Amino acid sequence: MKTSWLAIFAAATLSACAQAPPEQQIVNDAADALGGRVRVQAVRTIVMEGTGTNGNLGQDMTPDATGQAFTLAHYKRAIDVAGGRMRIEQTRTPTFTYFQGQPPQAQVLGIDGSVGYNVAPNGTATRVANAAANDRRADVYHHPLTIVRAAMDAATILSNPRTHDKERIVDAALANGLKFTLAIDIATKLPTRVVSMTDNLNLGDVAIETTFADYQDVNGLKLPAHLTTKTDRWTTADITVSKQLVDGDAGDLAAPQAATSAAPITGPPPAVVSAQEIAKGVWFLAGQSHHSVLVEFADHLTLIETPQHDTRALAVIAKAKELRPDKPLTTVVNTHHHFDHSGGIRAAVSEGLTVITQKANAAFYQDAISRSHSIVLDALAKNPKPLKIETVDEEMVLKDGAMTVNLYRITGSPHADTLLMAYFPKERLLVEADVFSPGSAVNPYTANLLENIKRHDLKIDRIVPIHGAIAPYAEFLKAVPAAAK
Numbered sequence: 266m267k268t269s270w271l272a273i274f275a276a277a278t279l280s281a282c283a284q285a286p287p288e289q290q291i292v293n294d295a296a297d298a299l300g301g302r303v304r305v306q307a308v309r310t311i312v313m314e315g316t317g318t319n320g321n322l323g324q325d326m327t328p329d330a331t332g333q334a335f336t337l338a339h340y341k342r343a344i345d346v347a348g349g350r351m352r353i354e355q356t357r358t359p360t361f362t363y364f365q366g367q368p369p370q371a372q373v374l375g376i377d378g379s380v381g382y383n384v385a386p387n388g389t390a391t392r393v394a395n396a397a398a399n400d401r402r403a404d405v406y407h408h409p410l411t412i413v414r415a416a417m418d419a420a421t422i423l424s425n426p427r428t429h430d431k432e433r434i435v436d437a438a439l440a441n442g443l444k445f446t447l448a449i450d451i452a453t454k455l456p457t458r459v460v461s462m463t464d465n466l467n468l469g470d471v472a473i474e475t476t477f478a479d480y481q482d483v484n485g486l487k488l489p490a491h492l493t494t495k496t497d498r499w500t501t502a503d504i505t506v507s508k509q510l511v512d513g514d515a516g517d518l519a520a521p522q523a524a525t526s527a528a529p530i531t532g533p534p535p536a537v538v539s540a541q542e543i544a545k546g547v548w549f550l551a552g553q554s555h556h557s558v559l560v561e562f563a564d565h566l567t568l569i570e571t572p573q574h575d576t577r578a579l580a581v582i583a584k585a586k587e588l589r590p591d592k593p594l595t596t597v598v599n600t601h602h603h604f605d606h607s608g609g610i611r612a613a614v615s616e617g618l619t620v621i622t623q624k625a626n627a628a629f630y631q632d633a634i635s636r637s638h639s640i641v642l643d644a645l646a647k648n649p650k651p652l653k654i655e656t657v658d659e660e661m662v663l664k665d666g667a668m669t670v671n672l673y674r675i676t677g678s679p680h681a682d683t684l685l686m687a688y689f690p691k692e693r694l695l696v697e698a699d700v701f702s703p704g705s706a707v708n709p710y711t712a713n714l715l716e717n718i719k720r721h722d723l724k725i726d727r728i729v730p731i732h733g734a735i736a737p738y739a740e741f742l743k744a745v746p747a748a749a750k
C-alpha cells in the first residue's frame with residue numbers, strides 16, 4: 266500500500282508539472298534555466314559593469330541613419346530587484362560632431378519607485394518627467410532575472426502563450442501596472458528578449474525591446490553578458506558586461522532628496538511665445554528653447570518650424586493666427602528631421618498645414634503621420650488629417666508680390682543631411698537651426714554653414730536662429746574657425 270501511495274503521489278506531482286498552463290510553463294522553464302525558482306527568488310541585487318554604446322535616437326544624420334553613437338566607459342547598472350530601484354552610471358563620449366562638443370559626459374540616471382532622477386557631474390540631482398520615469402520603471406525589468414522573477418509573482422497575470430520561430434513567448438501584466446512580453450529560447454529555455462510598449466512623442470506607440478545573449482555562470486545563476494536595447498527599429502543601448510555581481514554592494518539606490526521633494530512633471534511647461542517683428546511681415550516667435558519665424562505673404566502666412574511637441578507647436582500656430590487673423594496660415598517649413606525640431610509636425614498637420622521639408626525626410630514624415638498614438642493621444646490622433654507635403658531637393662523659392670524666401674539645403678553639414686535654411690534676400694536675414702546658435706559655448710557646424718552661405722552668395726545682415734538670440738552676421742563670422750574663413 267505504502268509503495269502504491271508514493272507512486273500515486275509521484276504521478277500526481279509529475280502530472281501537475283506537465284499540466285502547468287502553457288503560459289506558466291514558459292515562466293517555469295525560464296526560471297529553471299536561469300538557476301531555479303528558489304535561486305531566482307532569493308536574488309536581492311544585481312550590479313553589472315562594462316562598456317558599450319548608446320545610439321543617437323532621433324538625432325542622427327537622416328531619419329534612418331544609425332551611424333552616430335556615444336561610446337560608453339565606466340558603465341555600471343545596479344538594480345535593487347525587490348525594491349524596484351535602479352541606477353545607471355556611465356561616461357559617454359560622442360563618436361560624431363556633437364552640438365555640445367566632444368568632451369566625455371558623466372551621467373547618472375536613476376529610478377526609485379515612481380521618482381526618476383538624474384545627477385549632474387556637480388552633484389545636483391533633478392527629477393525627470395513622469396514619462397521618462399515610467400520608461401525607467403519598465404527598464405528595471407529589461408533583464409532576465411527581474412522579468413522572470415516578476416512573472417513568477419502570483420499577482421502577475423500571464424497570457425497569450427505562443428511560439429514564433431525559435432522562441433516561446435508570453436505576455437505578463439504585473440501587479441504594478443507594467444506590461445511586458447517575455448520570449449525564451451525553445452532549446453535552452455533562457456530568456457532571449459523582453460519587450461514593453463511606451464509612448465514616444467515623435468513615433469507614437471513604440472516597442473522597447475532588450476535582447477539577451479552570451480549567458481554566463483554567476484553565483485549559481487545564468488546571466489547575459491550582452492544586452493541590446495532598441496526603441497522601435499533604432500538601437501539605443503548595446504552593452505557588453507565584463508563584471509557581474511549578485512547580492513554584492515549595489516550602493517545607495519535611493520533617489521536623492523532634491524528629486525523626491527520636487528513636484529512630479531506631468532508634461533512640458535506651459536508654452537510662452539513672444540513675438541517680435543524683425544522686418545516688415547517677418548516675426549521672431551521666441552520665448553523658450555526653440556523658436557519659430559512667421560512670414561507674411563500677400564494672401565497667406567507661413568511658419569518656419571513648429572518644434573518640440575504639441576504644446577509648443579499649437580501655441581506658435583495660435584500666436585501666428587493672433588498676429589494676422591485675416592490671413593490663413595497654410596504652411597510650415599521644417600528645418601530638419603531631428604526629433605526636437607519635428608516633434609510639432611503632427612500638430613501642424615492636425616491644424617491643416619502643408620509641410621515643406623527636405624526630400625530625405627518625406628518617407629519618415631509619411632510614417633510619422635500614419636503611426637498609432639493610442640498610448641498618449643496627441644493633437645493629430647484626436648483630429649486626424651492627411652499629410653500634405655512638399656519636398657525640397659536643393660532649393661525652393663517661396664515668392665509672391667509681398668515676400669520672397671529662398672529655401673536652401675545645407676549640404677555637407679556634420680549636424681544633419683536634411684537641413685534647410687531660409688534666406689530673405691530683401692531683408693538680408695538667414696533663418697537656420699542648430700548650425701549656429703548664438704551664445705552657445707561651442708558651435709561646431711559654423712565652418713560648413715559659411716561654405717553654404719558662400720556657395721549661394723548670400724548677403725546677410727542678421728542671423729535669425731531657432732536657438733538663441735538674433736545675431737549680427739559679424740557675430741556669426743567670429744564663431745567660424747579662422748582656417749575656414
Ligand SMILES: [Zn+2]
Nearest residue numbers: 601603681699
Ligand atoms: Zn538638430
